[in-house]
Amino acid sequence: MLPDIGGINVSTRVKNISNETQNVRMIVALYDSKNILINSKCVEKNIDSNNTEDFFDSIVIDGSVRSMKVFLLKGNMLQPIITSVSKSKP
Amino acid sequence: MKKFLLYLLIASTFGLFAFSQISVYTINMNDVISIESDHPYENNTDKTWTYTEPDFIGKLQIAFSDDTKTESLYDEIYITDSKGKNIPGSPFSGTSLASKTVVVPDHTFNIRLVTDDNVTYYGFRITDITPIPLEVSELLSNIKKCTLSLNESYQLTITAKTADGYSIDVTDAVAYSSSNPSVLEVDSKTGLITAKGYGDATITASINDKSTNIIVSVLPMLSSLTVSAGTLSPVFNKKATAYTVLLPFGTKSVPKITAAVDNDGVNLEIQNATSLEENTVINLFAPDNITANTYTVSFEPSPYMESAHPYSNNCNIEWMYESDNSSGPISITFSSNTFVETGYDYIFIMDKDGNNIKGSPFTGNFLAGKTVTVPGNKFVIRLQSDNSTTDYGFKVLSIYDPNTSINEDFIVDDIKIFDS
Numbered sequence: 001m002l003p004d005i006g007g008i009n010v011s012t013r014v015k016n017i018s019n020e021t022q023n024v025r026m027i028v029a030l031y032d033s034k035n036i037l038i039n040s041k042c043v044e045k046n047i048d049s050n051n052t053e054d055f056f057d058s059i060v061i062d063g064s065v066r067s068m069k070v071f072l073l074k075g076n077m078l079q080p081i082i083t084s085v086s087k088s089k090p
Numbered sequence: 091m092k093k094f095l096l097y098l099l100i101a102s103t104f105g106l107f108a109f110s111q112i113s114v115y116t117i118n119m120n121d122v123i124s125i126e127s128d129h130p131y132e133n134n135t136d137k138t139w140t141y142t143e144p145d146f147i148g149k150l151q152i153a154f155s156d157d158t159k160t161e162s163l164y165d166e167i168y169i170t171d172s173k174g175k176n177i178p179g180s181p182f183s184g185t186s187l188a189s190k191t192v193v194v195p196d197h198t199f200n201i202r203l204v205t206d207d208n209v210t211y212y213g214f215r216i217t218d219i220t221p222i223p224l225e226v227s228e229l230l231s232n233i234k235k236c237t238l239s240l241n242e243s244y245q246l247t248i249t250a251k252t253a254d255g256y257s258i259d260v261t262d263a264v265a266y267s268s269s270n271p272s273v274l275e276v277d278s279k280t281g282l283i284t285a286k287g288y289g290d291a292t293i294t295a296s297i298n299d300k301s302t303n304i305i306v307s308v309l310p311m312l313s314s315l316t317v318s319a320g321t322l323s324p325v326f327n328k329k330a331t332a333y334t335v336l337l338p339f340g341t342k343s344v345p346k347i348t349a350a351v352d353n354d355g356v357n358l359e360i361q362n363a364t365s366l367e368e369n370t371v372i373n374l375f376a377p378d379n380i381t382a383n384t385y386t387v388s389f390e391p392s393p394y395m396e397s398a399h400p401y402s403n404n405c406n407i408e409w410m411y412e413s414d415n416s417s418g419p420i421s422i423t424f425s426s427n428t429f430v431e432t433g434y435d436y437i438f439i440m441d442k443d444g445n446n447i448k449g450s451p452f453t454g455n456f457l458a459g460k461t462v463t464v465p466g467n468k469f470v471i472r473l474q475s476d477n478s479t480t481d482y483g484f485k486v487l488s489i490y491d492p493n494t495s496i497n498e499d500f501i502v503d504d505i506k507i508f509d510s
Contacts, residue, residue, distance in 0.1 A: 003509060006509060006510070007509065007510035008507060008508070008509060008510060009506075009507070009508050009509070009510045010505065010506070010507050011505075011506045012502060012503050012505045012506065013502070013503040014500050014501070014502050014503075015500060015501040015502075016499060016500060017499060017500060017501055018499035018500075022499055022500070024500075026505075058510050068507070070505050070507065072502060072505070074499070074500075077423070077487055077488040079488055079490050080490065081499075081500050081502060082502055082505075085505045085507065087507055
């Protein structure tokens with residue numbers, strides 16, 4: 001559950017097990033009660049083959065935010081690496 | 091300038107014999123005297139003076155008078171070498187050249203005065219030009235290695251680096267030799283090389299005690315390379331020996347490769363790929379049966395479907411996609427330039443049962459940059475056009491299952507979300 005207001009941290013760790021460098025982005029998106037995107041942040045890293053990178057970001061939740069989604073995507077085509085993780089206010 | 095004055099003094103003192111010895115410098119002296127602008131210079135002028143130090147290899151050091159001045163930032167003095175390249179700091183304006191010396195790493199320089207429509211000053215006057223002989227610290231060629239086809243010529247370019255960091259073109263000043271003239275001839279003065287036989291040769295360019303080597307291979311080469319389907323990438327160039335044939339989405343069969351040699355007597359052998367995962371290999375053997383060259387061609391079907399760009403009139407083409415490892419749904423992202431004639435040409439997107447997805451058929455730029463989702467693990471895109479007006483068509487940029495991990499390339503820890 002999301003707090004009504006306050007800061008939220010998001011973190012994960014990604015290991016690239018392919019045999020080539022991969023571009024990975026973690027996007028944190030905030031939506032209002034009409035499910036309209038109102039803010040987002042992105043951390044982008046190139047992960048060498050067999051390397052691990054930590055992704056961390058923080059974002060402020062205010063009264064207009066209703067829900068949050070975190071996406072982990074790869075490459076310029078933004079292909080999802082995992083299903084997005086969602087959190088909503090009660 | 092001191093040298094010129096000295097030569098003039100000698101000439102006037104010792105008569106005609108001495109004068110004939112220094113005539114070349116006397117001419118230069120006159121040139122030097124004329125290298126100055128009007129004082130003051132005119133508005134709206136664009137004038138260039140050129141100076142050459144004949145039979146000289148090295149740098150020219152140019153000194154300007156203390157009254158050299160132009161309107162700062164509006165009237166400018168460009169100083170360039172024989173190839174028109176500005177020296178560091180050029181263009182100059184204001185008093186930046188007053189009582190200064192600049193160096194041009196060439197035996198020729200151009201000085202160009204460009205003025206605007208108001209305010210004039212003294213302009214410029216050159217007081218001295220001093221040739222500084224070349225002291226080579228390193229000799230460099232524009233290439234270290236190259237391949238040539240039989241009878242092909244190539245012009246080498248040789249640059250001398252000086253200890254103080256200048257680069258001077260000495261292509262016409264160095265001496266050239268070939269390790270194997272029967273393979274490679276070189277013009278000993280100009281550096282033009284010509285392939286006369288198959289094999290390897292080393293060209294040596296030297297000046298004073300410095301030299302540089304260029305390794306040249308004369309190889310049998312193709313004169314053409316064509317494919318029966320798809321697009322050759324890069325565009326054929328007989329020097330490039332690795333190619334990829336870009337094929338349309340869904341291509342299963344290996345296109346036919348056709349090649350021709352550039353010279354009689356070269357034997358050609360093509361080992362055709364039997365599947366798209368293999369390469370077609372083209373081997374060429376020179377008449378000596380020793381010198382050989384190999385070209386490889388790989389095949390790459392597009393992972394995603396796209397129409398012709400532009401698509402044709404009266405078309406009705408379908409592309410089918412089926413996922414082997416997902417039960418769906420499938421998301422399809424289209425390129426931002428996806429466009430069909432609005433209201434007349436249509437893109438249909440249908441699910442595995444042949445039903446149009448919501449919004450289908452699409453027209454105009456509706457799908458440009460958009461992602462649509464199709465239920466199930468299979469879909470069909472159909473492009474249907476009328477008998478007039480065509481446009482880009484469509485291109486699919488990615489296809490993926492939005493609900494399924496595609497993290498075969500990654501191991502991902504849980505995403506943690508916590509209050510800060």
